[in-house]
Amino acid sequence: MKQGVLTDTEIAGMIESGNIAADRPFQPGQIQPASLDLRLGARAYRVRASFLTGKDRTVADRLSDFTMHKIDLSSGAVLEKGCVYVVPLLESLALPDGTSGAASAKSSIGRLDLLTRIITDHGHEFDRVPDGYTGPLYVEICPQSFSVIAKTGQMLNQIIFRRGQTVISDKDLSDLHAKSPIVSGDAVISGGLGFSVDLKPENGTLVGYRAKPHAGVIDLEKLNHYDASDYWEEVRTDTGWIILDPGAFYILVSREAIVIPPDHAAEMAPYIAMVGEFRVHYAGFFDPGFGWAEAGGTGSRGVLEVRCHEAPFVLEHGQIVGRLVYEKMTEAPKTLYGREIKSNYQGQGLKLSKHFKS
Structure with missing residues (x-):
């Protein structure tokens, strides 16, 4: 098998x-x-x-x-x-x-x-x-x-x-990128595909959201229902850096657009602790077809769920914050993310969960 x-x-x-x-x-x-x-x-x-x-x-x-x-x-x-x-x-x-x-x-x-x-x-x-x-x-x-x-x-x-063994080697990942790019810009490959944070958006100064500390309850059944301003503070910068507050939770976005080919999947792994006092991500899996052009994507950026730990920490534009570990599928699946199935985040940029009004 x-x-x-x-x-x-x-x-x-x-x-x-x-x-x-x-x-x-x-x-x-x-x-x-x-x-x-x-x-x-x-x-x-x-x-x-x-x-x-x-x-x-x-x-x-x-x-x-x-x-x-x-x-x-x-x-x-x-x-x-x-x-x-x-x-x-x-x-x-x-x-x-x-x-x-x-x-x-x-x-x-x-x-x-x-x-x-x-x-x-x-x-x-x-x-x-x-x-x-x-x-x-x-x-x-x-x-x-x-x-x-x-x-x-x-x-x-x-x-x-x-x-069995599913994770592909850095060499195989490099070969995959050379065959058909899996990331916009240069591929930083070491123990997977490195990705960085975007704090210099093409338009405007909005770079993320910070959860308000005393917001109301969220009904998980209600989609496109809540006003984001009741639950989130906008994070803006024109300097290319922000300071993360200890204990605060942020929604940010990767600088790179990512592609998962149909015969691969990927898991977002938090970066090594030595890069700073923060943790990236709870949701970790990327389905085959994420960001793939034939499944409705032209590269999709990864949303970063960031929590700062003990000390305030300066996060800079382009700073490496995590990596994607690519895995081989046994074969290409029958359905692909964003093509045969409804996919809320195909082609995404900075985006809150589907419970909030667009």
Whole structure:
């Protein structure tokens, strides 16, 4: 069997064979070109702290230790900023030997500063499902900037499935760029494709948004609904640099336009800590066809979800802030991002989540 990230066709086959099961019928559009969207279950557990299970315990064991109270999500419920919740997902797995999983928040969820991480029984890492895992899936949810209303069946996270070695070498990445450019401008390739921040826009001085500290609740079902000014402060500069405040959350954008060819996927990895006191991104996966011209893109820029840590930090235009790790697919998927499926962020620039009015 071919090594690589599994395609939409293979994910559908895993559902048919019972490797992926669910408490409710799967929904149309739940299978993406290289991933499966995961749905919230019926209840949330408010817990005292975030946790990992470790090799000898299940999530249920840990919930019995840390649960404060249960919340019914069937009609929607508020998950409060600064609190930690664990929600059983509707999907469960019985992965074949040689197949593992990796999860991340969906793009719109990361842009809300909503920390969501998949946890498994006997797990040592967030967002990683080990080779051959059989068991339930849970998501830890910790709203960071805004309280949210969540409901059973909503899709906050996605999971990809990997078979064997999937990450391509820097040499292969260079060859891929030489064949058909995967980034505008010069390709900085070292452990993946480096990308930088854009703080000198072609027009105007708007370079990003900063989350307001005391904004209202956001209903995750309501799209194109909220006024951005009620939740975000504009970040403007005419100097080519900004100062990040400790604890603040920002939406910025990459200087480079990025392309993911149809037979590849990519994961945004945070850059090494030595470059500064900040973290980039919650939502990490880029589907095949992102920014690809034949799928409606002419290169799409990456939106950066940035949180500053202990000290104020000066961020300069063109500063390298992260990297994209390219992975090979087992083959090109049947559907591509932005072509056969509705894709909110194809051809994007600086853009808030789809919950805010355009």
